[in-house]
Amino acid sequence: MAGAPTSPKSELLAIADAQARLLDGVAPVEAETVALAEANRRVLAEDLVATRTQPPFAASAMDGYAVRHADLALDVALRLVGEAPAGRAFAGTVDAGECVRIFTGAPLPAGADTVLIQEDAAVAADGGIRPTEIPAPGRNVRAAGLDFAAGDRLLRAGQRLDYRALALAAAMNHATIPVRRRPRVAILATGDELVEPGATPRPDQIVASNAHAIAALVEDLGGTPLPLGIAPDRADVIAARAVAAVEARADVLVTLGGASVGDHDLVQRALAGEGLQLGFWKIAMRPGKPLMSGRLGPTRVLGLPGNPVSSLVTAILFLKPLLRALLAEPTLFDPEREAILAGDLKPNDRRQDYLRARIVDWRDGLPVVEPLALQDSSMLSSFAAADCLIVRPPNAPALAAGAGCRIVLLG
C-alpha cells in the first residue's frame, strides 16, 4: 500500500527557518470598530490619541478650602464666600482674605492657588476658616493636563488592550475602539480512533482532546475558533471539511493528526487534491516533528501532529506567532527565559527538544526547573502539570544539575 510522501532523515527543517517561512508575507486581518465594552483583550488597530486634556482644569486633590497662599497665617480667619463640589465650579473669584469650600475633583476657583485640607482648618464662630497648619504653595492642586493633554498618543497600534488600557481609552473619551477583527481559525481533528468527550468510545477508540485545547488557545489569543469536528481517516471527508473551512473564510485551518508517514496519515494527500500549496513539512523538533504548513487558496493551513503534546507544543511555536502576526502584534514569540536545572540532562540529538518541567525553587531570581520523568508526547497529564518547557537546542551536550538552561513558560 502506498504511504504518504516521505523525506529522508536529513531534511528536517530548523524551527527558526520554519517559523520565518510561516510568517513570511502574513498580512494583518482588517480593522473593525467595537464598543469600548467589547474591546477587552482585543488588539488595537490604530494609535489612540487623547481627544481631551485630563484633568481639563486645575482641580482640587482634597476636600477642604480653596485659598490664596499669600493670605494664609496661623489662626487668621478667611471669609468663606462659596462652595465648589466636583461637577459644579464656583463661578466667582477668590479675592484677598477669602476662601471657598471645595471638594476633591472640583475646579480650583479663579484667584485661588492652594487647597487647605479640612483637617488643618478650624471653623470660627462667625463661620470664618482659620488654618491650623500652613500648606506649601500650590499644595493639593492638580494642574490641568497633569495626566495627559489633548493630542497625546497614549495607546499604540498592535497593543493588546487590558483593563488598564481600557481605563485610559475611556478617560481619553473613546467610546468605540478600532481593533483587528478576530482571526477565524477552523479546527479539524482527524482519526477513526477519536470520539468527542462525553461519548462512549469503542474499546479501540480514545477521546479527542486536542481540538478543544486549540480552540481555547485561539480564544485566548483573540481569535474565533470554528470547530469542524472529527473527520474519519478518509481523504474525501478530510478534503470536504478543508474546503468548508476555506468557504467559511477561515484565515487559518488547523488540522490535527494524520500528519506523519503512516498509511492512514492522509491530511497532506487529501489537501493536495484541493490544491494545497505545501510550504514545509517536518521540523527538527521534539515533540512535533511531522508539522506541516501550506496554503489552500487564501487560507493558511497548519497541519499539527496528532499526539496531544506534539500538537500543543507546535501550537505554541507556530500557531501563536501566526495569530499574533495576523493581529499585527509587535511581539510574535513567547520569550525564552533563563533558568537553573534541578536535575541532569542527557545530550540531545539533532531535534530541538522541549521538555516538560516544573519550577521547584528560585535561586538568585531565576527559576530552578526539574524536568518531568516521563516525556512521551501522548501524555497530557504531564503537560498539564508542567510550569514550563526546557528548550534543548539541537546537539546540546549533557548538562548537570545546577547548570543554566533556557525555558518557555506555559501560560
Ligand SMILES: Nc1nc2c(c(=O)[nH]1)N[C@H]1C(S)=C(S)[C@@H](COP(=O)(O)OP(=O)(O)OC[C@H]3O[C@@H](n4cnc5c(N)ncnc54)[C@H](O)[C@@H]3O)O[C@H]1N2
Ligand atoms: N514511522 C514513523 N512513525 C511516526 C513518525 C515517523 O517519523 N515515522 N513520527 C511520529 C511522531 S514524532 C508523531 S508526533 C506522530 C504524529 O503523527 P500524526 O500527526 O500522523 O498523528 P496520528 O497518527 O493521527 O496520531 C498520533 C497519536 O495521537 C492521537 N491523536 C490524534 N488526534 C488526536 C486528538 N485530536 N486528540 C487526542 N489524541 C489524538 C492518536 O490517537 C495517536 O495515538 O507520528 C509518529 N509516528
Ligand code: MOO
Ligand atoms: O515529534 Mo512527535 O511529536 O515526537 O511525538
